[in-house]
Amino acid sequence: MDPSRYNQDYLPIDVEALQEAVSRRLIYRIGKDPFTANDWDWYRALSFAVRDRLIERWMETQRSYYRKDIKRVYYLSLEFLIGRTLTNSMLNMGFMDSCDAALQRLGLDLERLREEEPDAALGNGGLGRLAACLLDSMATLDLPGTGYGIRYEYGMFRQKIEDGRQIEVPDNWLSRGNPWEFPRPEVVYPIRFGGHVAVGKRHDGSRYVFHWMPDEEVLAMAYDTPIPGYHTDTVNNLRLWSARATEEFDLQCFNQGQYIKAVEGKALSENISKVLYPEDSSSENQKLRLRQQYFFVSASLQDILRRFQSNHDDLRELPDKVTIQLNDTHPAIAIPELMRLLLDERELEWQAAWEITVRTFSYTNHTLLPEALETWPVGLFSQMLPRHMQLIYEINRRFMLQVSHAYPGDGDILRRMSIIGEEGGKRIRMAHLAIVGSHAVNGVSALHTHLLKSSTFADFERYFPGRIKNVTNGITPRRWLNQANPGLALLINEAIGDGWVKDLERLQELREFADDPAFIERFADVKMNRKIRFAAYARRHYGQLLDPHTMYDVQVKRIHEYKRQLLNLMRTITHYRRMRGGNARELMPRTVLIGGKAAPGYWRAKQIIRLIHDVADVIDNDPQVEGRLKLLFLPNYDVSSAAEIIPAANLSQQISTAGMEASGTGNMKLALNGALTIGTMDGANIEIHDRVGADNIFTFGLSADEVANLKHAGYRPREWAERDEELKAVVEMIRDGYFSPEEPDRYRNLGEDLLNQDPFMVLADYRAYMEADERVNRLYAEPAEWHRRALINTAMMGYFSSDRTIDEYARKIWRVKPRR
Ligand code: IMP
Numbered sequence: 073m074d075p076s077r078y079n080q081d082y083l084p085i086d087v088e089a090l091q092e093a094v095s096r097r098l099i100y101r102i103g104k105d106p107f108t109a110n111d112w113d114w115y116r117a118l119s120f121a122v123r124d125r126l127i128e129r130w131m132e133t134q135r136s137y138y139r140k141d142i143k144r145v146y147y148l149s150l151e152f153l154i155g156r157t158l159t160n161s162m163l164n165m166g167f168m169d170s171c172d173a174a175l176q177r178l179g180l181d182l183e184r185l186r187e188e189e190p191d192a193a194l195g196n197g198g199l200g201r202l203a204a205c206l207l208d209s210m211a212t213l214d215l216p217g218t219g220y221g222i223r224y225e226y227g228m229f230r231q232k233i234e235d236g237r238q239i240e241v242p243d244n245w246l247s248r249g250n251p252w253e254f255p256r257p258e259v260v261y262p263i264r265f266g267g268h269v270a271v272g273k274r275h276d277g278s279r280y281v282f283h284w285m286p287d288e289e290v291l292a293m294a295y296d297t298p299i300p301g302y303h304t305d306t307v308n309n310l311r312l313w314s315a316r317a318t319e320e321f322d323l324q325c326f327n328q329g330q331y332i333k334a335v336e337g338k339a340l341s342e343n344i345s346k347v348l349y350p351e352d353s354s355s356e357n358q359k360l361r362l363r364q365q366y367f368f369v370s371a372s373l374q375d376i377l378r379r380f381q382s383n384h385d386d387l388r389e390l391p392d393k394v395t396i397q398l399n400d401t402h403p404a405i406a407i408p409e410l411m412r413l414l415l416d417e418r419e420l421e422w423q424a425a426w427e428i429t430v431r432t433f434s435y436t437n438h439t440l441l442p443e444a445l446e447t448w449p450v451g452l453f454s455q456m457l458p459r460h461m462q463l464i465y466e467i468n469r470r471f472m473l474q475v476s477h478a479y480p481g482d483g484d485i486l487r488r489m490s491i492i493g494e495e496g497g498k499r500i501r502m503a504h505l506a507i508v509g510s511h512a513v514n515g516v517s518a519l520h521t522h523l524l525k526s527s528t529f530a531d532f533e534r535y536f537p538g539r540i541k542n543v544t545n546g547i548t549p550r551r552w553l554n555q556a557n558p559g560l561a562l563l564i565n566e567a568i569g570d571g572w573v574k575d576l577e578r579l580q581e582l583r584e585f586a587d588d589p590a591f592i593e594r595f596a597d598v599k600m601n602r603k604i605r606f607a608a609y610a611r612r613h614y615g616q617l618l619d620p621h622t623m624y625d626v627q628v629k630r631i632h633e634y635k636r637q638l639l640n641l642m643r644t645i646t647h648y649r650r651m652r653g654g655n656a657r658e659l660m661p662r663t664v665l666i667g668g669k670a671a672p673g674y675w676r677a678k679q680i681i682r683l684i685h686d687v688a689d690v691i692d693n694d695p696q697v698e699g700r701l702k703l704l705f706l707p708n709y710d711v712s713s714a715a716e717i718i719p720a721a722n723l724s725q726q727i728s729t730a731g732m733e734a735s736g737t738g739n740m741k742l743a744l745n746g747a748l749t750i751g752t753m754d755g756a757n758i759e760i761h762d763r764v765g766a767d768n769i770f771t772f773g774l775s776a777d778e779v780a781n782l783k784h785a786g787y788r789p790r791e792w793a794e795r796d797e798e799l800k801a802v803v804e805m806i807r808d809g810y811f812s813p814e815e816p817d818r819y820r821n822l823g824e825d826l827l828n829q830d831p832f833m834v835l836a837d838y839r840a841y842m843e844a845d846e847r848v849n850r851l852y853a854e855p856a857e858w859h860r861r862a863l864i865n866t867a868m869m870g871y872f873s874s875d876r877t878i879d880e881y882a883r884k885i886w887r888v889k890p891r892r
Contacts, residue, residue, distance in 0.1 A: 083125050085167040091174035093121035106178070112248065114180055115158070115188035118171065119251035122161050123298070127254070129165075130298040130307040136891055137216045141383065143392065143888045145210065145217040145881075146376055148369065148406060149203040149399035151348070152221050152310060153195030153228075155551070155711025157252045157297075159186055163555050164212075164300040190245045191710050192252075193227035194312075196352040197630045198545075198737050199438050201711065202516075202874075203399055205737075208548040209878040211301030211308040212574065214890035220372035222364060223253075223295045223312035226347040231669045231708040236685030240350070240672050252297050253312075259294035260316065261374040263367050269459050282416055284459040290341040291316040292371030302550050302574060306891065313371045315344035351671050352630045353439055355446040362448060362456060369406045373413060387418055391431035395886040398435040398510070401446045401502035407433060407509035408463040416459070426467075434885050435506040435513050436543075439734050440520070440528050441634065447499035450492065464500060468492055471508050478535065489531050507532050507539070512885045514543045517735040517756040519776060543881055544759055545735040546874035549576045552741045556715035559598045560745065560866075567591065577870035586860050586867070596859040599722070599746060606720035613713075616704055622661040623852055626742065627725035628709050628717055631670040631677040634732040638680055638826075639834045640666060640725055641687060643845055644703050645802050648690075651697045660852045661699060667706030667717065676822070681705065683819055686811040714738075719745045722862075723848060726751030727841065729832045731776030733757075740872040746862040748851075750844055752837070756872070764868045768861045772844035773837040782836065789830035792838075799838050803827060 083089070098104055098117035109117070137144060162168040172182050195201060203219065210217030229240040264286035274281050292313040299308040317338035325334040344367050349356050380394055381387075398404055407429060414425035439445070454461040468491040479485050487494070491504045507513050507529065515521030521542035525533040533540050554561045554573050564572060568581040585591040603620035610616045618624075627640050644664050650656035666684055670677035688703040706717065724742035726733075726749050733755035743749055743760055750770040751757040761769050774782065793800040807823020809816025826834060851858050870876075882888050 082128050085125060085165070085170055087170045087173045087177070090121060090167065090170050091177050093124065094118050094174060094178065097121050097124075111185055112188050114178075115185040116249075116251050118175070118185060119158055119189075122158065122165070122171070123251060125165060125167075126161060126298040126300055126307055129300065129305045130309065132305065133307050133891070134309065138383065140891060141393070142216050142891055143886075144394055145215060145886050145888050146372065146394065146396045147203065147206060147210075147217060147219045147399065148372055148396060148403035149200070149219065149221050150365065150368070150402040151195030151200030151399075152192070152203045152207070152219060152312075153197070153200030153711060154192040154204045154297075154310075155715075156186065156189045156191055158189050159555055160208075160551060161300055164208075164302045164550060166303055190243075190248075191227075191712050192245065192250075193243055193710055194221065194224050194348060196228060196348070196350060198735070199352075199400060202545055202737060205546065205548040205551070205874040206878055206881075207299045207308065207310060208301070208550055209546070209874040211299050211306050212304060212548075212550070213875060213878055213882070214301065214304055214306045214892055215878065215882060215888055216891055217308050219299070219308075219310040220368065220375075221310070221312050222345050222348075222368045223314040224345060224348045225314075228348055228669070228710070229350055229672070233681075233685065233705065233707045236682045236689075238670055238678050238681050242347075254296045254298075256294040256296060259375070260291045261371045262318070263290045263292050263315075263370045264288065265290070265363065265366070265456055267458065269462060282459060282462070284412075284416065288341075289318050290344060290367065291318055292367060294371075294375070302554075311372075311375070313345065313368050315342045315367060317341040350669070351673075353441055353444045353632055353634075354671065354674070355444055357448065357452075359452060359456070362452065365402055366405050366409070366457060366460075369403050370409055372403075373406060373409055377413060387414065387420060388424065388428060390428050394432055395888060396433050397881070397886070398433060398506055400436060400438045401506050404435065404446075404502045404506040404509070405457070405460065407505055408457075408460040408467065411463050411467070412459055415463075422466075426470075429509055430511050433506075433510040435510040437503065437506075437513060437515055437520075437524060437529075437734075440523055441732060446502040447493060448502065450498040450500060453500055464491060464505065467505070467508065475535065485531060489535070503529075504532075507536070511539070513540045514881075514885065515540070515734065516543065516545045517759060518542055518544060519731075519753075519755060519758050520734040523731060523776065541884055543877055543884065544756060544872075545737050545740075546872050546877035547737050547740045547744070548874045549573060549744070551715070552718070553744055557598075557602065557719040557745055559601055560595075560719065563594055563598055564866075572870075574875070575870075576873035576875065579867050579870045582863060582867035586863050589856065592856060592859050592863060595746065595863050596855065599720070599859070599862070602719040603722075606716055609716050610704070610706075614704070614707065618663055618702070618704070619661070619699065622663045622702070623722045624720055625662050625664045625723040625725070626717060626721040626747065627665070627727075628667040628706065628714065629736075629738050631668045631674075631680055633676060633680075633832050634729050636727050636729060636832055636834055636837075637666055637668070637684070638832075639727055639837060639841060640664070641680075641684060642799075642802050642806075642834065642838060643841060644691075644701070645687060645805060646798060646842060647701055648687075648694075648697060649798075649802065649805070651701060652694075656700075658849065658853075659700065660849050662701055664701075664703045665706055665717065665721075666703070667709035667713070669709065679819070679822060683806065683811065683822070686818075690811050714741070718742055718747075721745065721747040722852070722858075723747060724749045724751075726754075726757050727773075727837075728752060728754045729837075730754040730774055730779050732832070740869065743865045744869040744872065746859075746866045748848070748858070748862055748865060750841075750848055759871070760869075763871055764865050768864045768868075770844045770847050772840040774833060774840075779833060782833070787830070787833065787836065789833075789835040790827045792835040793827055796839055798842075799835060803835070 097120040227243045232239040265288040267285045267287040270283040297310040321334045414420045493499045515524045572578040607618040684705045724747040726739040730752045736755040752773045812818035
């Protein structure tokens with residue numbers, strides 16, 4: 073890349089300069105010389121050299137936001153699943169090749185140093201990774217975006233497998249330091265909890281005033297991580313908060329010689345930012361979780377108002393200069409918190425404060441699953457945040473009044489729309505709070521938004537027409553193609569140039585190559601190379617031998633019943649059974665790869681992991697199927713291993729029960745890298761289907777409407793099994809201990825639950841899935857045609873760039889413009 077594009081004052085990025093920078097950082101920053109330095113030292117020296125070049129652009133970007141007094145976006149998210157930063161920074165800043173050459177001169181191997189970096193795994197799955205992709209796109213599009221979240225000391229647990237069972241190991245990712253963050257000890261805000269609210273009159277007697285008298289205070293301290301855009305000087309900020317005790321010691325206890333007690337308070341306060349909750353698609357009603365939410369929301373809002381007020385006097389202008397996106401309801405306490413800051417601390421009137429609040433916030437809904445819709449018990453909430461509880465009651469009182477005017481005499485609608493739910497004790501419905509307190513609410517795929525409007529939030533759609541919008545999720549092509557699959561990136565560059573990295577729709581130009589057999593062959597070679605590379609990875613990391621000449625059939629995502637890893641497993645058992653019965657001559661050799669973490673308290677998901685291992689054991693030890701069928705569980709699926717698995721996949725399993733997966737983003741990553749999808753008409757699969765065309769995707773099964781109708785009519789899974797001998801046999805093999813002979817009852821309840829309840833309709837979709845799998849099989853037998861269709865998938869995925877997602881947010885919801 074052309075260095076002259078950069079401001080002349082910036083540090084040089086040619087090979088000599090980088091070589092010198094790395095050597096100097098090793099000595100002056102790490103305190104080592106090349107004789108004693110190990111890979112970790114070199115990794116850090118390199119990271120500091122790269123970081124120096126980030127931070128100067130970061131500063132200039134931030135200054136330009138102030139200079140231009142530009143409207144800013146704040147993305148509040150309890151999760152940011154970023155993964156590794158080194159390669160991403162070098163590629164985005166355009167000096168990866170120079171760094172590589174500089175390291176070679178120093179006798180170092182970049183590939184090896186990269187492996188030293190731990191993943192920043194501050195998220196569970198799709199929601200957290202989306203936040204990371206959106207940050208990349210905001211910076212790339214020169215939009216003034218800042219992420220706010222928590223600097224968890226322990227991120228997502230590492231998954232180990234012992235005897236087929238998931239063991240959770242703490243992810244102590246900061247133990248050796250983190251070169252990508254800048255601690256900001258001067259940026260600290262007090263966060264208060266508990267106590268009570270005193271009511272008084274303003275000195276002129278004109279109105280009531282409320283004084284929150286908290287009984288606990290914790291400090292939030294900022295850590296900044298620069299987020300560079302791709303081939304632009306824009307470097308945005310991710311600000312993560314860490315909890316600090318206000319006092320190191322309780323001096324009174326200390327002086328009395330009670331040393332342990334003297335530091336107990338400190339430990340308790342600092343627990344707030346200790347660990348990420350490992351729950352995906354279910355809500356966790358723990359006190360500490362609520363403390364985390366308020367902690368990061370309050371610190372972020374104080375910071376946002378401080379920044380705004382440093383150059384604006386009139387708070388009524390806030391929505392013209394600030395827009396705040398709530399990533400799910402986890403940060404929805406921001407709504408009463410901003411009201412509190414405006415009413416109690418800035419003395420605005422209710423109406424003015426409420427207008428500012430609603431115009432400032434927007435909310436992204438990520439799920440329709442009832443168990444994932446957050447609610448908090450009023451009792452717990454009042455204890456921890458008494459003033460916020462009052463404010464929520466007042467917000468709700470005014471809202472209910474308006475609703476009752478709109479629907480006179482309809483008590484039922486008040487009960488349905490209320491922010492306070494009365495079923496099973498009084499609880500705050502955070503989604504209702506977020507909808508009422510935001511000017512825009514969005515779903516994350518066309519189907520998901522349709523379902524939000526027509527069922528879950530139908531009352532709100534009617535009452536606030538137009539408030540609910542769709543913004544289909546996307547993924548960043550920088551990380552998920554350019555960086556993860558350099559071989560494919562190079563091939564694409566040769567064919568159509570590299571404009572696609574910033575404008576993914578340009579991949580459509582690849583379509584004409586679908587009729588060029590020589591190009592298809594090269595495309596197929598890239599895939600084969602990645603399969604070979606993954607086989608080597610599997611050998612190194614899992615001690616497993618894979619055959620790259622088999623089809624890599626991949627399902628990687630959190631383990632959840634609605635994602636139906638069980639359906640995949642039943643298909644694999646069916647293949648196994650057919651082979652044993654001599655009825656599978658036509659089956660193309662397969663390697664079925666399943667990876668993902670289960671929430672530690674999600675017993676059924678953990679049981680499914682164990683069953684996958686038990687089935688894999690039986691298959692592995694059966695010489696009759698050797699070389700034709702292999703099942704492997706990939707432990708500890710994370711962002712870094714995703715970048716190895718995804719480019720190697722031939723087939724992408726996206727088989728959730730229709731209506732349950734809000735979007736999925738793994739589906740996009742796999743298709744972009746030339747895997748064909750087998751999937752239900754769910755989430756963004758539908759939009760993938762519409763773009764790649766029905767011939768280039770294998771869809772099957774019940775639609776969301778059909779799932780709802782079948783449930784309504786009374787679904788009796790046992791009857792489905794009775795009607796289908798093969799299905800019945802497969803369920804019985806699981807239930808009766810075929811895969812667990814040493815403990816025949818291990819999966820009895822799982823099998824019985826399938827036959828009796830099967831809430832995710834595995835049995836109902838089984839036959840259609842097997843038929844779709846046969847279509848997969850037939851096509852895979854024609855490699856040229858398979859790869860042609862895979863290329864069309866890559867070519868047609870432009871829509872799923874997170875740049876398009878961000879562009880839609882910017883225009884439809886945020887109304888922000890690029891800084892240049
Ligand atoms: P913050 O956004 O206020 O946290 O500041 C981030 C960075 O913006 C600082 O490190 C400065 O580089 C820059 N900055 C802060 N205040 C100003 C200002 O008033 N004018 C121009 N730049 C500023």
